Each structure stands twice: as structure tokens, then as C-alpha cells.
Amino acid sequence: MKVIVVGCTHAGTAAVVNIKEEYPESEIVVYEKNDNISFLSCGIALSISKVVTEPEKLFYNSPKGLEDLGIKTNMKHEVLDIDFINKKVKVKNLIDNEILEDTYDKLILTLGSWPIVPKFEGGELENIVLCKNYDHAKTIINKSKDAKNVVVIGAGYIGVELAEAFKIQGKNTILIDAEDRIMSKYLDSEFTDIAEQIFTEKGVRLELGQKVEKFEGKDGKVSKVITDKNEFESDLVVLCIGFKPNTQLLKDKIDMLPNGAIMIDEYMRTSAKDVLAAGDCCVVKYNPANDTRYIPLATNAVRMGTLIAKNLIEPKLKYLGTQGTSGIKIYDLSIASTGLTEEMANTTTKFNVGSVMVKDNYRPEFMPTFEEAILKLVFDKDNHKILGGQIISKIDLTQFMNTLSVVIQNEMTLEELAVTDFFFQPHFNKPWSLLNIAALEAIK
Numbered sequence: 001m002k003v004i005v006v007g008c009t010h011a012g013t014a015a016v017v018n019i020k021e022e023y024p025e026s027e028i029v030v031y032e033k034n035d036n037i038s039f040l041s042c043g044i045a046l047s048i049s050k051v052v053t054e055p056e057k058l059f060y061n062s063p064k065g066l067e068d069l070g071i072k073t074n075m076k077h078e079v080l081d082i083d084f085i086n087k088k089v090k091v092k093n094l095i096d097n098e099i100l101e102d103t104y105d106k107l108i109l110t111l112g113s114w115p116i117v118p119k120f121e122g123g124e125l126e127n128i129v130l131c132k133n134y135d136h137a138k139t140i141i142n143k144s145k146d147a148k149n150v151v152v153i154g155a156g157y158i159g160v161e162l163a164e165a166f167k168i169q170g171k172n173t174i175l176i177d178a179e180d181r182i183m184s185k186y187l188d189s190e191f192t193d194i195a196e197q198i199f200t201e202k203g204v205r206l207e208l209g210q211k212v213e214k215f216e217g218k219d220g221k222v223s224k225v226i227t228d229k230n231e232f233e234s235d236l237v238v239l240c241i242g243f244k245p246n247t248q249l250l251k252d253k254i255d256m257l258p259n260g261a262i263m264i265d266e267y268m269r270t271s272a273k274d275v276l277a278a279g280d281c282c283v284v285k286y287n288p289a290n291d292t293r294y295i296p297l298a299t300n301a302v303r304m305g306t307l308i309a310k311n312l313i314e315p316k317l318k319y320l321g322t323q324g325t326s327g328i329k330i331y332d333l334s335i336a337s338t339g340l341t342e343e344m345a346n347t348t349t350k351f352n353v354g355s356v357m358v359k360d361n362y363r364p365e366f367m368p369t370f371e372e373a374i375l376k377l378v379f380d381k382d383n384h385k386i387l388g389g390q391i392i393s394k395i396d397l398t399q400f401m402n403t404l405s406v407v408i409q410n411e412m413t414l415e416e417l418a419v420t421d422f423f424f425q426p427h428f429n430k431p432w433s434l435l436n437i438a439a440l441e442a443i444k
């Protein structure tokens, strides 16, 4: 069996390593247009703030690592076209520009995503950069050495983490977003208010509710960001506006959403015969709303990549969908969320949405130290199913959201969560878990 894999970062690496384990006799050929594999972009902000000393530490595999497993790993090779009928791929060697053809029995599409870059006047100026891969990481780290005024555009998780990192490095940092709140897709205002307050205290300038219109430059380099409300001096701009699936080469050849995300079934199979797909290039089943959404996350990518190996020959192990669970640390605040926020539930679903907030110290007050935790539960008032949750504290209580993710995946109700068994030990918590308390409060 010959397997061709197009794209090899997280989904691709998970797929090939697991296919080789499940089917040692298979011939696996990787085509990757970059010169590296498995780069963890989640560490870019950490290497700007020097928590991670160099970005080279952010790899967990390498082309050599795959070759050692017997996987033919063609780096700097871009797949230009796919003939799904004759099972052929057309590939360009990006080093010598040679075009070659290859054939497959099974094809794996792990093409990932690329940052959304709107057409801005002045967008071609130097020092306006993206933040996605290893090359971007090196560019940002290099350029930020001499930058004084850094503007981050887009206040999602990535923009927020970068803003903190630049500020820690002593830069004048401005975070711009068209929305009125930072991280508005993942957290409700009770949580973003706290996060915004800490950013303001630390001196990060939040410029929200305004749209970037253009950039101005001096000597070919960006010098100003102009929005519909204001203008900001800037010698480095990072665009963090969002991601789109990297699937242009599949247009009109395979079933996709209008945004280009590949439709797959629960066994990772696409609409083309013997073609499976995983990761940021695909749609995912979103359990809280019982629909499909585009949620590009490394967690989904590695899980789906692994499932490709399990289901390569026949459907064996189902994908259970996602709650889009995520976490972030901002200064000393540990924050996590899972499922729908109250705002997202109200704006993107027809559920009869209810919510409850609990505030309590995470462990007994007789302990030498304790910290406040705030937990929110979002639920459907009609059937009492849990739809989402968020937590914030100076103590790392983020695992509560992983627990809640399981609760949502299994369609549990408030009544069930209220009396679910959780351990108690004064070092860690109180006799009633915050999750029990929130659910009890909701059914009062």
C-alpha cells in the first residue's frame, strides 16, 4: 500500500507516525513545502518573551526522525495539483523547480491553514509580518529586537499572547481589534473585563472597536497604522486576524465549506475515494451546538491525524467531535474555556440560553493561602444540557474545563453535573467542587 501525505506539521506528523506503526509494510511518501516539520506555533509568544530560550526548541520531530522510521520525507516539495480519478499528484521541487508526478493507493490531505491577510493599502510595507510558522517566528524575534512601537492586529488568543510577550520585552505595545472586547470568541465579558484590566495595568494599550484601514511607511518600512478611529506610530506590525484552510488546490474537486474547509465524515474520509483529511484544512463536528464549524486547533489536528491511521483501510475508530476547549495564561491569570460562551450561544444557536456564575476561594480559608476562582456555566434552559463554561483564577484551575468538555461531549445535564463525584482534599479544593456548586446554583 502506497500512502502519499500532503503537508506535514501536526496532523501530517500524527498521521504518518501512526500509519507506520499500524502498517509497518506500507510505503509512505511525504510532500511538505516547508523545510521543517512539527513546529509548535503555540511557543512563538513564549520565545519572544524568552520563557522559551530559542524557537528551535519548539519541534518534537524532524525530517530525519521520519526518515529513520522508513518514511520518505520530501521537504521543499509543493503539491500543485491532484487527479483524484487517476490517483496522481503533481509536485514541484521548490529547490530546482523540477515538476514530478507520483501515484497513490491512499492520499492524506493535511494541508493546514494560513493567516487571513485582508487587502490593506500599504500592506506590502516591510515589517508587517504574519505569525504562523518557524520562519515567521524567526522574523518576529529578529525584527522585534530593534522595534520600539509594536502593533498587534487581532485580539484573539494569539494576538493577546503576543501583546503580553512584546510588553514583557519592554516594547510600546498596542493591541487593536474590530470587536469591543479581547478574546470575544472564547470568553464572555465577565472574563475579558478582568483580562483587559490586567493588560491596561501592565501598560498594553488596548485599542478596541476599531478597524484597521491602511498602513503608512517611511523608506519602505511601516511607520503608522491607521484605523477608522485613530492612528498609531509603529515599526513592527503583526497580523493575527484569523486563519483560513489552505485548500485552494482542491477547489471544485472535493466537497468543502464555502470557506474552503474540507468536509470529512467521522472516520476522516473526504468525498474523494481513498482520500482522508485531518487538521486545520477540515471542518470539525462541534458538539455543543450540534453543527459543524471551522475550529483550527492543534488538539484537533493531532487527534484527527491519529484517527487517519486507525481508519486508513476500514472505519474502526470514530471521531467524537470537539468542544473547542482552550486555555491561556495572561500574566498571572490562568483562563480556560470550553464549548459555547453565553454570547456565542445567543448569537449562533437557537438554544434557550441560561448561565450561572460562581465565585469562591478554590480551597479552604484555613489553608495558609487561597485564591479566588470565577467559574461560569452556560446551559440550555429547556433541557438543562450543559453548553459551555469558563474559568479564571490566579491558581491554575484550567483542568476544570477539560472535565467540563467531557460533560458536554456526553450531553450531561445540570442535574447530573450537580451530583457528580469529585474528590476533596484541602490542598486542592473544597468539599463541593466548583462544578457541582455552579450546577446546583443553576437548578435552584
Ligand SMILES: Cc1cc2nc3c(=O)[nH]c(=O)nc-3n(C[C@H](O)[C@H](O)[C@H](O)COP(=O)(O)OP(=O)(O)OC[C@H]3O[C@@H](n4cnc5c(N)ncnc54)[C@H](O)[C@@H]3O)c2cc1C
Binding pocket: 006, 007, 008, 009, 010, 011, 012, 031, 032, 033, 034, 040, 041, 042, 043, 044, 077, 078, 079, 080, 110, 111, 112, 113, 114, 131, 132, 133, 158, 246, 249, 278, 279, 280, 281, 296, 297, 298, 299, 300, 301
Ligand atoms: C501562534 C499560534 C499559536 C497557537 N497556539 C495554539 C495552542 O496553544 N493550542 C492549540 O491547540 N492550537 C494552537 N494553534 C493552532 C495550531 O497551531 C494549528 O491548529 C495546527 O498547526 C494545525 O496543524 P495542521 O497540521 O492541521 O496544519 P498546519 O500547521 O497549518 O500545517 C500544514 C502543513 O501543510 C503544508 N502544506 C500546505 N499546502 C501544501 C502543499 N500544497 N504541498 C505541500 N505542503 C503543503 C504546510 O507547509 C504546513 O507545514 C496556534 C497557532 C498559531 C499560529
